[in-house]
Amino acid sequence: MESSDHTKVAILGAGRGGHALLELLHHIPSIEIVGIADRNPAAPGLERARELQIPVSANVQGLIGNHGVSLILDVTGDPEMETYLHAHKLPTVNILSGSASRLLLKLILHESKLEAELLQSEKLAGIGSFASGIAHDINNPLQLILGLAENIAVERDLTTVHEQARDIIEAVKRTSTICRDLTRYSRLASPREDMLVPVNEKLDEALKIARYASSFHDIEMIKQYQPGAAVKGNPDELLHVLVNLITNAVHAMERVGGTLTIETALHDQQIDVRISDTGCGIAPDTMHEIFEPFFTTKPPGKGTGLGLYNVKTIVDKMHGTIAVDSQIDKGTTFTLTFPDTEPSGQGCLS
Amino acid sequence: MDEFKSGFFVGGEACEGRVLVVDDEPDIRRVVKMTLQKAGYEVLEAENGEKAIETINAGENRLLLDVVICDIRMPKINGAEAIAYFRSHYPRVPLIVLTGFPDTDMATSFLRQGVVDYLVKPVEGEKLRSAVARAIEQRELARL
Numbered sequence: 072m073e074s075s076d077h078t079k080v081a082i083l084g085a086g087r088g089g090h091a092l093l094e095l096l097h098h099i100p101s102i103e104i105v106g107i108a109d110r111n112p113a114a115p116g117l118e119r120a121r122e123l124q125i126p127v128s129a130n131v132q133g134l135i136g137n138h139g140v141s142l143i144l145d146v147t148g149d150p151e152m153e154t155y156l157h158a159h160k161l162p163t164v165n166i167l168s169g170s171a172s173r174l175l176l177k178l179i180l181h182e183s184k185l186e187a188e189l190l191q192s193e194k195l196a197g198i199g200s201f202a203s204g205i206a207h208d209i210n211n212p213l214q215l216i217l218g219l220a221e222n223i224a225v226e227r228d229l230t231t232v233h234e235q236a237r238d239i240i241e242a243v244k245r246t247s248t249i250c251r252d253l254t255r256y257s258r259l260a261s262p263r264e265d266m267l268v269p270v271n272e273k274l275d276e277a278l279k280i281a282r283y284a285s286s287f288h289d290i291e292m293i294k295q296y297q298p299g300a301a302v303k304g305n306p307d308e309l310l311h312v313l314v315n316l317i318t319n320a321v322h323a324m325e326r327v328g329g330t331l332t333i334e335t336a337l338h339d340q341q342i343d344v345r346i347s348d349t350g351c352g353i354a355p356d357t358m359h360e361i362f363e364p365f366f367t368t369k370p371p372g373k374g375t376g377l378g379l380y381n382v383k384t385i386v387d388k389m390h391g392t393i394a395v396d397s398q399i400d401k402g403t404t405f406t407l408t409f410p411d412t413e414p415s416g417q418g419c420l421s
Numbered sequence: 422m423d424e425f426k427s428g429f430f431v432g433g434e435a436c437e438g439r440v441l442v443v444d445d446e447p448d449i450r451r452v453v454k455m456t457l458q459k460a461g462y463e464v465l466e467a468e469n470g471e472k473a474i475e476t477i478n479a480g481e482n483r484l485l486l487d488v489v490i491c492d493i494r495m496p497k498i499n500g501a502e503a504i505a506y507f508r509s510h511y512p513r514v515p516l517i518v519l520t521g522f523p524d525t526d527m528a529t530s531f532l533r534q535g536v537v538d539y540l541v542k543p544v545e546g547e548k549l550r551s552a553v554a555r556a557i558e559q560r561e562l563a564r565l
Contacts, residue, residue: 202522203494203522203524206521206522206523207494207521207522208521209521210521210522210541210542210543211446211448211449211521211542212448213542213543214448214449214452214521214542214543214544215448215449215451215452216543217452217543217544217545217546218451218452218453218455218456218543218546219452221456221545221546222455222456222459242448286494288445288494288495288496288497288499289496289497
């Protein structure tokens with residue numbers, strides 16, 4: 072007999088709907104997906120199911136006859152399937168099909184849209200804190216440009232004029248990268264499919280962004296990159312994760328300084344991305360709350376409380392895990408572990 | 422990163438005064454120095470608050486420094502800390518803040534602490550020179 076909070080589910084249909092169901096349901100501990108079936112062997116949900124080590128079948132009869140199944144989710148959209156299921160299912164099994172399964176699917180898609188909006192609003196809220204960093208990085212070169220231009224206006228020595236004009240051009244170029252970096256970061260994460268993302272490049276990009284959010288003064292930085300390390304995921308979302316973790320690390324060392332260590336490593340056919348600080352640490356009694364939505368230790372107006380929640384959401388989606396090791400006044404290390412991207416065990420881009 | 426350069430540079434034949442520029446950006450020190458030297462000031466540089474304190478405590482600077490122009494966002498000892506130090510140890514040396522990030526609350530707080538001017542980058546040469554001249558003038562008046 073099944074316990075009331077444990078449901079064994081069979082999914083029929085591995086198209087867009089089945090794929091979305093898989094993504095949602097496999098995160099829920101009380102739900103076990105016993106199998107997924109589709110007539111089309113190339114259906115996207117089947118490939119995802121294999122990755123998740125969920126049994127895949129072309130045989131509907133076999134799947135619904137499985138004695139453990141308590142719920143069949145039929146997202147084939149095929150009216151004949153509905154009739155077939157009602158005729159052949161075991162009496163203890165419930166079926167969700169037709170308009171009910173379409174409603175479920177709509178709810179799931181709606182939730183994923185809300186999730187994307189939540190990520191975006193947290194990111195935009197964070198950008199508010201970049202103002203002082205952006206002002207610093209724009210107004211300093213502007214001061215140089217203005218000073219040199221004022222001098223050129225009265226300078227008689229042509230060599231000096233040429234040299235200073237070139238310095239102005241360089242300063243303008245440096246300043247224009249600020250807008251480029253920020254617009255790239257602030258846009259809505261593209262809904263593109265997962266791809267191989269070079270992690271080291273993303274870490275460097277995240278460092279540039281994080282500099283606007285927090286002062287890197289008095290922070291020593293150590294980078295140890297596994298050359299070519301790559302993980303599978305959405306590059307915009309991974310960048311969001313890294314900016315969040317680096318910003319938190321630097322905030323933890325605010326005013327006192329310290330060492331920020333950023334590492335990528337390959338071990339046991341997994342990719343580790345590690346971000347460590349030597350800052351204030353996380354109090355043991357709050358450790359269990361740090362990934363909860365709206366949990367923050369920052370003063371009002373400084374943190375949304377959604378940063379680490381979103382980090383966890385994205386890392387889960389990438390099939391990764393997060394480990395946190397922290398000691399008060401010693402520092403904190405966040406280790407993200409992602410599955411290797413290549414079965415050969417290289418895990419790296421050539 | 423440029424090394425801190427100590428020493429003096431006499432910019433004009435008749436020296437208008439000795440100014441210390443404190444900013445972590447070498448570019449800023451370069452243009453401020455260029456702008457003030459042309460007006461006849463001697464300009465010293467420091468790349469952070471710590472170096473600035475070292476400079477003001479070095480030799481004749483204790484007595485001869487006329488104005489300090491100070492950034493806020495800097496490594497080691499930041500501008501706010503350096504300003505607090507200058508105000509308590511060298512209350513007669515006028516301070517001018519030159520910052521990239523305009524912040525009304527911060528400006529009010531600095532002016533209350535006795536900072537004579539709060540300038541926001543980018544500042545025109547003429548405005549910078551007149552701020553320095555005004556600061557020196559006030560210092561002279563205070564001496565009378």
